[in-house]
Each structure stands twice: as C-alpha cells, then as structure tokens.
Amino acid sequence: MTTVYDVARAAGVSTATVSRVVRGSDLVRPATRERVLAVIEDVGFVPDASAQGLSRRRKDIIGLVAVERGHGPTDIERTSLLFVDQLVHAVEAVLRGSDCSLLLSFGRPGEAFQRRIRALSGKVDGLLVVEEALPAGQVEVLARRLPVVTIAGGAGEPGADAVRVDNARGMRALAAHLMDGHGCRRLAFAAGPADAPDAAERLAAFCAAVRDRAGVEAGSDVGAGPGAAGAGAGAAVDVVPGGDFSEASGRAAATVLLDRAARPDAVACANDQMAIGVMREFLRAGVRVPGDVAVTGFDDIFPGRIVEPPLTTVGQPSRDLGALAATRLLERIDGRAGPPRAELLPTELVVRRSCGCTDRGRP
Amino acid sequence: MTTVYDVARAAGVSTATVSRVVRGSDLVRPATRERVLAVIEDVGFVPDASAQGLSRRRKDIIGLVAVERGHGPTDIERTSLLFVDQLVHAVEAVLRGSDCSLLLSFGRPGEAFQRRIRALSGKVDGLLVVEEALPAGQVEVLARRLPVVTIAGGAGEPGADAVRVDNARGMRALAAHLMDGHGCRRLAFAAGPADAPDAAERLAAFCAAVRDRAGVEAGSDVGAGPGAAGAGAGAAVDVVPGGDFSEASGRAAATVLLDRAARPDAVACANDQMAIGVMREFLRAGVRVPGDVAVTGFDDIFPGRIVEPPLTTVGQPSRDLGALAATRLLERIDGRAGPPRAELLPTELVVRRSCGCTDRGRP
DNA sequence: TTGTATGCGTTATCAC
DNA sequence: GTGATAACGCATACAA
Secondary structure: OOOHHHHHHHHOOOHHHHHHHHOOOOOOOHHHHHHHHHHHHHHOOOOOHHHHHHHHOOOOEEEEEEEOOOOOHHHHHHOOOHHHHHHHHHHHHHHOOOOOEEEEEEEOOOHHHHHHHHHHOOOOOEEEEEOOOOOHHHHHHHHHHOOEEEEOOOOOOOOOEEEEEOHHHHHHHHHHHHHHHHOOOOEEEEOOOOOOHHHHHHHHHHHHHHHHHHHHOOOOOOOOOOOOOOHHHOOOOEEEOOOOOOHHHHHHHHHHHHOOOOOOOEEEEOOHHHHHHHHHHHHHOOOOOOOOOEEEOOEOOHHHHHEOOOOEEEEOOHHHHHHHHHHHHHHHHOOOOOOOOEEEEOOEEEOOOOOOOEOOEOO | OOOHHHHHHHHOOOHHHHHHHHOOOOOOOHHHHHHHHHHHHHHOOOOOHHHHHHHHOOOOEEEEEEEOOOOOHHHHHHOOOHHHHHHHHHHHHHHOOOOOEEEEEEEOOOHHHHHHHHHHOOOOOEEEEEOOOOOHHHHHHHHHHOOEEEEOOOOOOOOOEEEEEOHHHHHHHHHHHHHHHHOOOOEEEEOOOOOOHHHHHHHHHHHHHHHHHHHHOOOOOOOOOOOOOOHHHOOOOEEEOOOOOOHHHHHHHHHHHHOOOOOOOEEEEOOHHHHHHHHHHHHHOOOOOOOOOEEEOOEOOHHHHHEOOOOEEEEOOHHHHHHHHHHHHHHHHOOOOOOOOEEEEOOEEEOOOOOOOEOOEOO
C-alpha cells in the first residue's frame, strides 16, 4: 500500500504538501502541485479513507437501512424491491454532488438487525432510516449520537428529521373516486404489514374516508359485507389483514375475498404489488376487473402501468422522498440545521382503468 | 463522542480490555466482560470504524459500482432499475453473514465517474464492478491495489475475477424456438447499449444463431428485410441500434420497425424492458403481438410476467450472479484465493405467450 | 487474565 | 509556500 510518505519522498516534499495537493488546497505553488500530482499518478496513490476519517472526524459516508420484505427467495427475487430501490437511487443521485457515498443495509426488524445497524452507525456520518427498520425508541437513541432522518417512518421521532408522504390525502381522494365516481358501496381493503407506518396510515385513512362519506348518505348500506369489522355503524370496510406488500400476499388476500358470501365491488390495496396480485388472482378465478370489481393500489410503480388493466393507484413521489431526505441529512451533517423538522410530501390520484374508468374518463 | 478511553475509565480497566470485549475475544474474565459491557451499554459506545479500519487494516466495507441508465428523470424514475437492484439485494444478502457492509455508487461511464470510483476505492476492502462502469484497462489498474470482481463485464480482466451469464446459450435457444417452433423468418433485433458487454453478446449470439440456422436451409430467405445489415449471405437480422435497455428505447425501436417495408415476424430484444416497450408500441399501433409479430426479451424480470401478453424471454440468474460475485470477493479479501477465475452462469429459455405459444405449449 | 506502549495513514496546527 | 509534529481512536505485541 502506498501512502503519503511514499509520495512525499518521491516528490521531494513533505507529507503536509502531499495532503494539501490531494485535498485541493490552493496554498501550494503550481509547480510543486504538478510534481506531486505526477508522482501520485505514477504510483497510483489513493488516500486511505480510514485514516482520513480518523483525522478529519468525518467519514464521507452516509448509511441507509431499510426493511427487507417478502418470504421466500422467489418472492424476494422478483417483487417488493421497487419502493426502496427508488429511494436508493434517488439518495445516491443527491450524493453524487458531494464527496459522500452511500452505505446500505437491509434486514428484517429484530434484534439481529438492530445490532447490525448499531455497528453500521460507526461507519457513517449520518443515517437514513426507512420505515420501521428500527423501533421508534432506538431511533431516538441513535439520533443522540448521529444525524438521523427517517423516511416513511412514524410521524417524527424526537431528535430526528422525518420525511413522509401524505397517505391520508391520497386515500381520501381514492375513496371519493371509488364511491362517488363509480358508485362502489362494498369496499374491501387488502392491508399491508402491521409494522409499516405507511401501511397503517393508508388503511386507517381509507376506512375513515369511507366512513365519512357513508355518513353523509342516509341509511347507507356501505360495508355491510360479512367480514366487515365493526360494521355496527353501517359504514365499514372489509379489511383483509396479513399482507406484507408482496404480490403473493395480494393473491392471498384475493383468495380470501373470493370466499366471501358478498363479494366487494372495490378492493383498495396497501401498495401496487399487492394490487397486482389481487387483480391477477381475481382474473384467474374468472372475476372480471374492473367489470365485476375495481382494484386499486398505492405507489405508482412501473409494473402498474403495464398490467392489464392498467392500475388505478395513488402516486407517491418516491424519488423526491429520497432526495429530500438525503439533502436534509447532508445539511445536518454540515452543521447547518435548525430543530428537527417533519416534512410531508403530496400524493396524487392516478386514474387508469382498473377502477372502471376508460382511457378518457369515467365509464 | 465516547471512546474506548471513556469506557475503560468508567469500567476501571485498560483500553486493551475494552477492545477485547468489543471484539469478542475470550481472553477476558466473564466478570470483567460483564462490567465492561454494562458500561458500553450505559454510555452507548460504538467503536469508530475509521479508527478500527486504520488499526486493523481492514474496513469491512465492499463497494459496488454500476452504470446508471436511462435519460430523463421520468425514465430513470420508473424503469431500468431492475437488474442492478437485484444484484444489490443479492450482494447485500451475502454480506449479512459477515461484518461487511455494502457501499454503492452509480454513474454514467466517463471521467467523472472514474474519479469517483477511484476515491471510493479508498473506502473499501474490495470492489464489485458491474458492466462497463469502468473501462477494461482501469479495472486492471484497480485490481492491482484491491480485490476486484466484475459482474456482467468483459470476459475477464487480467487480475480480476469475473462472473457472467451465458448470453450466447440463451440466445441460441431463443433463436431456435422462434425459427423452428414458430417458423419465423424475418427476424429483427432491438439492440441495447453499445457499452454493455451483455448487450453486445446477446446481439452477436442471436445473429450468429440465426445465420447458422438459416445456412441449414437451402435457398433460405431469412432476414431479407430492407434494413438487414450484411444481407449478402441471405441470412441476417434486421438490427435496430441505439437502444439503452430502457422501455422508452424499446418503444423507439418499435417505431423504426413499424416503418419498414417488410415488417419482421419476430423481434428479439436486448432485455425485458426494451421488449415491453416494443410490445406496447406495436399494440398501440394496432400490430398484434403475438398475432402479427412475436416479441421476446432477456432477463426475466417481474414486469415481464404481468404484461399482456406475458413475455417470452431468456431468464438469467441475477441473484445468483450477485451472490456469487460477493462470495468470491469476500474470499479474496480474506486471502484465500487462487488465480483469478471467470465464471459463467447458465441461462434458460422462459416460454410464455409473447412468442405465440399458448399457456400449454405451441400454438 | 490484564495493562503498557506503539503504530496505523492522514490532517491540521504551528513554526519557519 | 512549505515542513515538522501532534493528534485522531483503536488494536495488538509484548510485559507483567
């Protein structure tokens, strides 16, 4: 391994000068710089980041930790990667404008993953925590030692910045479209993982929106399906729990729904992959989408555009989410920052055909 | 920032003992260990990775550098992420069994990216180079300082291990299926980026396979299309260049093909995303797939299973590719290794409906 | 089993 | 402009 000493000797200067040249300081005579640069090129010197980090108290690395979903190798292999991958690319794109690199780690929530994250925190200047990769309390602990920004996590851990999307707003728009636009009355919801804040918010917002809307109509029979949870008020949603954001779990939810005495006329899903699974299973069973039942997703991922029928969904700005989080983190690392902020990005209804609309509007 | 010194003082031991406890050495009396552990927990000590790296001459970080494709934000946003993302997840999964973390960097081939990679190489113990993120010569230079494994790159840079998939074999199987199984004679190929070794191999292998097959038939008119390059021998493929692995570039290729006097009866594509783009554009123009023309891809990504018609393609074991590369790199870093190896993973024909087959076989 | 002392490669604070 | 030199936080050879 060649070091600054080797370069200094070969160039006939001190290590201090080499360091200056490497770091682009302008307190060095051009002639000297050229000479040093030539040697560096010649011997192929690359500064050791560990030594730099130790000396400068700055590693120029940020970490991103996220939940890995899906069960088997097959499932992980082909699905469920999209949201977090978009984040990764967005974050990396921001980092390209700095000297920072992105270190990442995926895992299932639990002791082991927490230990891993803890060790990882020693390698970075700041951390991006996606969803519930870390329980809320742990985030706070971490944030005491390190700048932390949560993405799609809880509403705001003390001490950490948070960037999220407005799940509720998107779901309200969706519920309105389904009920007012298409006259759907027997609503079902294929829920996502209980430990994903986004999933919980989407479910709650959808149910609330349906309830509110149903309340307006006198004697409504909305949600009177057999599996309806808390159907007492006459306005409820047939919630199918147990999903995990994967296409397979969407298919499973559809199977459950297929067995209901009263089939729903609309199924909203926690994300697009589950919606695709639901649609495919319905289609396979001979149930027409959207003819017999409307199906909708959340995220607006690429596959949703190319399935048949194209998926009506709620679009969330995944890339903006990642970019914003990365920018915030960089700010904090650089010291410029105020008190922790929680930011909410907008979502928008993306109407395609799986809800019953045609390419140019309502049916 | 709390250090080993703080912990040592609080626990009434030396820094050496703290270090031993942290690193799990068994030359420490249980009682002492407990005491130290308690203090560590109490003050929330996490060893500084820079200092560890400097002292141990090992950073426990490996890097992955890959080409970022697609043009605009829109395109990058929704497509083209799949292959490299699968690699990332596969690599990360392997690393979970070690103390290593994954550092990654994407970019477009060029000076700037090369500088970035060079700086990055100071932060890691080894490097995974995907496709042509780095020109061949640079890989060799890098490999002199650092263990390097190339993924889907050239056949084998000197000094670096290489893992690739057998593009030729898959393409031969595909050509045979199209020509023998479906009787296709006017073959076209939507080519991928010129700087992607995989893309070049797939194109060359397809053309060669078609030529070989056509040679067998006397007086064959295969590939007599107007755009046929080198149609002299009577066996050629109508190659549409300029693709970049994105769906958009697939649509562009389809537009070109739509203008041909003699339309192809089969279009093979450099990857699945391009194939999806080709299909969608054909369908939009009223050309039936597979009725009027067969379309095939390469990769076997998730969206290919859910488009209509489902995509016939050549499956490549992306995850195995990543896992194998990571394992090799770890081996080299640990010193156990032989001379650089080049490994070729198998591909397999995945027949679905876009080639004209039905769900249970040939039409 | 535990402590002492040195080195790891770079940066930065001083002098010059 | 440039050169000594002292940190930076940890691991380890060697002593005890």
